[in-house]
Amino acid sequence: MARVASPALDELIGQRLAVLDDGFVRVVDYMGGDESIVQAARVSYGKGTKQLREDRGLIRYLMRHRHTTPFEMCEIKLHLRVPMDTWRQWIRHRTANVNEYSTRYSVAIDAAQRTDPAEWRRQSPENRQGSSTNLDLATGQALSAREAQLQELAREVYQERITRGVAREQARKDLPLSTYTEAYWKVDLHNLLHFLELRLDLRAQREIRAYARVLGETVVRAWCPVTWEAFVDYHLQSMSLSRLEIAVVHALSTQPERAMEVARASGLLKSGGSLEPTREGKEVGEKLALLGFVVPWSPPGRPD
């Protein structure tokens, strides 16, 4: 008997998968694979199931029914290089093991994430925590020049402090958040998938999404291909319908003429007899469109 191995992931071990201008993801070690999930589920279910289902069906069943514990039986250890700003979001995922490069112990990594003039993003007018289209190039060039100036001064000041003998723990205090840090990050597959579900979402910040894409589409797909496929089908590309939304869909599929009334009773339209959707009503409309319905309160072709 030997350890479970994933030949496709073995090939990736040690490779630096580039992200952003100077970041990377590198697989260092791992334990388990699709096979371990099946093995763990079968301990729970006892002998009875062995012949009945093949592995793929079992993994998909577990994913569909949110039986999450078998996915915790796989573990992966990554070496990351990430801007501190992105790391601030990353570290909020608490169920993981972390060893970060210490700027108390060693001189800070001399690299900061820089923005290409074409990559400055405009504040989204609708979504307070999002960005939208990119700014024009002339503005971008001015912004990138100032970014370089600021990063240069920060580097100089840090260097001066070190030279004058300031303790590293204090010298680092004004480093920009764009400074790269490195860490070993170890996590089980269930928690990694949860991280990916949140960080692959379009509302996640572009920088962390870039890491999530590499982790999902390169690393997890190579490591546990059956699980990745099930995750895409039952989580990433799934949709949740609330009690209110179920009622609206039910009306549309049985008595379409009552749909407006149902929507109004559920607070999806602005008050006072308006045909305009509330914020939640707009979100509902987007889902209905994906389900192939003509949204009664938002004429086709007229996105709101």
Next chain:
Amino acid sequence: MARVASPALDELIGQRLAVLDDGFVRVVDYMGGDESIVQAARVSYGKGTKQLREDRGLIRYLMRHRHTTPFEMCEIKLHLRVPMDTWRQWIRHRTANVNEYSTRYSVAIDAAQRTDPAEWRRQSPENRQGSSTNLDLATGQALSAREAQLQELAREVYQERITRGVAREQARKDLPLSTYTEAYWKVDLHNLLHFLELRLDLRAQREIRAYARVLGETVVRAWCPVTWEAFVDYHLQSMSLSRLEIAVVHALSTQPERAMEVARASGLLKSGGSLEPTREGKEVGEKLALLGFVVPWSPPGRPD
């Protein structure tokens, strides 16, 4: 400035809310309420939002978009009396604080959960981990008599061991799983709702569901009424549609004649041109019916 209080929950403090034949749930202490969730969310969002939304809308927005951290800001401490068999399921929820009655330190609680003759449940033929209808009364009476005999012998043997000076930690080794235990259980609202989502599900075992109902419908509803309502709308009575299910609904609402083809391509029908659904196909059929669709592969009125 003073602590956040929930007058409706204050009234419940100390009351034993009965569950099963001899169990209970008792609220001992708590921190926060609906108001604390809003307060925490506003720290995240900064000053800008104060005037813009009212509290109910904000709580519903957080629930709808799975912004879970503000719900972690409320905490509750309960005194529970639960059969050890149920406790074995309960304790699998790891994100909680626990102090359980120690049968090493003290003599075991002299009470075991008994089954009424009318309450013996038949093994479900379809769902390997479920039960279905109840057994007939004559059988139930025989089973309850044997239950009493076994519990009586277990009590005698335990008592003998204690009398003969056996260490309590060893004397307890053959207590039946039906023996009641007590514990203080402290949990934050987010994790309590997650517990309730799993344990109010119809597939959860009837005994733990009895506790979950009291915790949800009596305790949480009194403590955080706005959160409870949002939880019901966006979680308890919600439905998740997979990538495959979205495709089937889309077909039904736009080109119903293609729905069978889509379902077949997604593996929802048995192979070989069959019109019979697979196990997943049946589950999909149940959801479609709830959405008001005529399920193409399962004629109405003929449940499978």
Next chain:
Amino acid sequence: MARVASPALDELIGQRLAVLDDGFVRVVDYMGGDESIVQAARVSYGKGTKQLREDRGLIRYLMRHRHTTPFEMCEIKLHLRVPMDTWRQWIRHRTANVNEYSTRYSVAIDAAQRTDPAEWRRQSPENRQGSSTNLDLATGQALSAREAQLQELAREVYQERITRGVAREQARKDLPLSTYTEAYWKVDLHNLLHFLELRLDLRAQREIRAYARVLGETVVRAWCPVTWEAFVDYHLQSMSLSRLEIAVVHALSTQPERAMEVARASGLLKSGGSLEPTREGKEVGEKLALLGFVVPWSPPGRPD
């Protein structure tokens, strides 16, 4: 580059290491080893340290100074067979991943832990949660006979319920706590060592200590020998001295005649000028003896 391997642990994979009358510990998979701890620590400390210390010294330094995160970088997955009574203690360690054999899904494991007539333990008169010497053989034989009778009835009743069609989830309700269960248990090395520190303690119950010994002395010692040695030196065989104990030792090593006075002021002697130690005073006395001091309030050779 390849995964870190531990040849000594590779040899153990798949072997059932027997514990109690019918239990076992079996290593299923693992990630990392002593080498990974060093690797993780060096990410934290940066390049500067590579030449300065060799690995053993670094691991001992980390252990001595409670730098725990590098030890979280190793992970192990075990297959366990444990009486439910012991499992109730085991599962209280929350930072681990678990898949337990389901007696809802499958018929319960037909084995219960039995007590040899010579192995019945007497309740400790001093330590309310402990046991002391064994009971005499005649008593033990009577107790073992009654144990067999109870376990036999429990098996019969369980079997009857299954035969009559009772749902497995309900049929199991009166199984004795001595019934064996099985589980996959996955844990990182830091949390495993914490488990071992608590469960190798003489105050831990004998049954779980039997498992802890195999886990520590066979599994961890083979897997991470340098870490195991450091753990023994800095944790298992260490001693903690409180502020009060430091004061007493200081008095004994500088002005022995003042030691009684210091002890009295710290509440280690009973009030009213007594020379008798309090409960805490006895514990302090045991430590002083281990440190080679003549305990002033407990004449040598007269253990209390």
Next chain:
Amino acid sequence: MARVASPALDELIGQRLAVLDDGFVRVVDYMGGDESIVQAARVSYGKGTKQLREDRGLIRYLMRHRHTTPFEMCEIKLHLRVPMDTWRQWIRHRTANVNEYSTRYSVAIDAAQRTDPAEWRRQSPENRQGSSTNLDLATGQALSAREAQLQELAREVYQERITRGVAREQARKDLPLSTYTEAYWKVDLHNLLHFLELRLDLRAQREIRAYARVLGETVVRAWCPVTWEAFVDYHLQSMSLSRLEIAVVHALSTQPERAMEVARASGLLKSGGSLEPTREGKEVGEKLALLGFVVPWSPPGRPD
């Protein structure tokens, strides 16, 4: 029956306890107190103990024997204002609930931690992750002037980005780590004490120690005075002796002439018959001195 209250902590609720130049700690809410710890311990121990011990003795017993779960029964919620650099250390304590001010959603807090010219610390020559004495005032003034220049430029650049319409999530990327952030931080008493044990240590960074002092000496002392006292006695001012150290103390107290030999055999002296201690040997020497022993390898009055 009513919630447990701590009148001394009630008085602190809402007050901003100042830390550093512009930070604070503010108690927002809490649950429980010394009384809850006793209550939880008594559930574990059953009725038998009620009369036997008074509360103070029980709390001290629990603390001395590392019975940690009753301390998890108290919870506190704090509003913090902390430089991001300090927050990076703080957030590594994973067992807590957090809502941080979002600089994606709102404009960043316009305050950065500044260093007084007299407060620049020299890198410790011995301890790679520490600082030692302060730098001279002239150097400090130069460093503080440059700090002001850098912080001023960072503020300008951030403001420009916001003005030109850059998304907040991107505009913040070069904020200095000294920028203040705010958060709600909710934690149970056991984990708070663990945080304090690590962050009150002299090796912790001065900035986070300033917060830890307020949390310990003002907040916890007011909230749970008996627990705080026990924590000081059994943790903060305790000392751990390793297997090697126990052997050295034993030698010193029984056969002082053998102490050097024991120390040498344990690797506490440099190899080759040297009388010079290794790094670990120096640490042992410091402990021996605190215990009142003359350290054989380090003549009194000659600190190494």
